[in-house]
Amino acid sequence: MPIITLARLSDLHASDWDALLPGPQPFLRHAFLSTLEDSGCVGGRSGWQPAHRLFRDEAGRLLAALPAYVKTHSYGEYVFDWAWADACQRAGIRYYPKLLCAVPFTPVGGARLLGETQAAGMLLDVLSGELQEQGLSGLHVNFTDPAADALLAGREGWLWRLGCQFHWFNRDYRDFQDFLDALASRKRKQLRKEREQVAGQGIAFDWREGHQLDEAEWDFVHACYANTYQVRGQAPYLTRRFFSLLAERMPEAIRVVLARRGGRPVAMAFSLIDGDSLYGRYWGCLAEFDRLHFETCFYQGIEYALAQGLGRFDAGAQGEHKLIRGFEPVITRSWHYLLHPGLRQAVADFLRQEEAGVLAYADEARGQLPFRQG
Incomplete structure (x- = not known):
């Protein structure tokens, strides 16, 4: 499978990348992601090393892509896995570096697996199978859209994690x-x-x-x-x-x-x-x-x-003070493939308990919304 790793998104023509996007969301555009690189926000010593993955067919046509970064810390992700990293350190398991599919510093849901669905799934399978030889502890996909959720839900070894944000709806x-x-x-x-x-x-x-x-x-x-x-x-x-x-x-x-x-x-x-x-x-x-x-x-x-x-105003990740101003709870999802079997099992147990708490929190939050009854 002809998979290419891009250390600089500017090495790919903007129209080729943007043609894979399913909608107009600005954070996934070539202009936004390349600006993060060209302005020094990622790359260098930032702990965000661009490693975007491209999947081309035999004729060279770009079929799928992932905005991806090799991470040496967990800053700027808004899906907090510091406890997982600390547990690994205590157990003598290396957690960093890891591979993250996300938009840096941006807790906004949207497409992460870009392009044709089948090709994106094949790209994911190859990446998860290459983690060990590349010295990576896992592959993480943050703030996914329903299309990515459907694709990842059918793949062995992937764990999902729920979160809760607050958005205003017109x-x-x-x-x-x-x-x-x-x-x-x-x-x-x-x-x-x-x-x-x-x-x-x-x-x-x-x-x-x-x-x-x-x-x-x-x-x-x-x-x-x-x-x-x-x-x-x-x-x-x-x-x-x-x-x-x-x-x-x-x-x-x-x-x-x-x-x-x-x-x-x-x-x-x-x-x-x-x-x-x-x-x-x-x-x-x-x-x-x-x-x-x-x-x-x-x-x-x-x-x-x-x-x-x-129709919608997404005012950022933080929370409860938005409720009384009419921002409603919205469930977010991220996905995690962890290479170490012991870590994977421990995280799976934790996520099952956490999910119940997140759903209960969102239900309680709905009861605090300021709208008139009826």
Whole structure:
């Protein structure tokens, strides 16, 4: 089988890669993934070594592909397997490096096995069979779509893991007030009060597309993004160059909302958009204002989605504070093929227990949604 490993996605023509995508989701596009590489966010000493897999037929036609990375740690994945790695270390089993099929730093569900279904399945089988000779402990596929779930469910040795996120759905609301009217009275008053508090501090909002920001504004966007990590003593995943390169390569998919006070920007939220969804990815502020996070990250996105007729707003991985703002629990899935039989069995036992807890948590969360009964 002619399988090729690509250390640089830019070595493949963008149209060849993008032809394999099943829909418009921006994170899987050649432009997004190659920007991560070309801006230094992955590769080098990042612990994310690009190792994309391509499957071509005998005539050289590209049939399937996987966005894949050799990982030497578990940062930036949002499917947390640190406990598995720690258990391996205690048992004298090597956990790193591992092979991960995912979009770096992006807990957004979507296609992972690109191209023809049969070819993608064959590619998976070859990769799982080559782990030992390549010195890899396992193959992991994060935040899959239903097509990948169906393909992986029928393969021996694969373990699935559930997670829970919170997404906002447009239930045919006419505008933000119509959405508020769907909430219970107490919750509706809380949201309205939060928005009034932000407006009362003299803060206004300005939405931009990717081509509408200049380099000084991109400096501000990156400074805000980096600050969210630096205040926790962490290094940001994305470089300053990432934002400028992405704005060059796919400006039509970028949406940035700038929060201004007295005409001066004080906060921002960075999102990407596809045909029906808004994806809130990064946020940051350089000055503290009461309730500004909720307005910038949630209410502005909901209002924008309504104005554009979008059906869904995915505001990121973190959780429960979204519930009272109308974000509903959504089950996510990841898949794991672990080479060591003892580790595989231990993880399988853990995942069975964890799954019951995740499903119970999602059910409980649905009971806390702020919508009016009936």
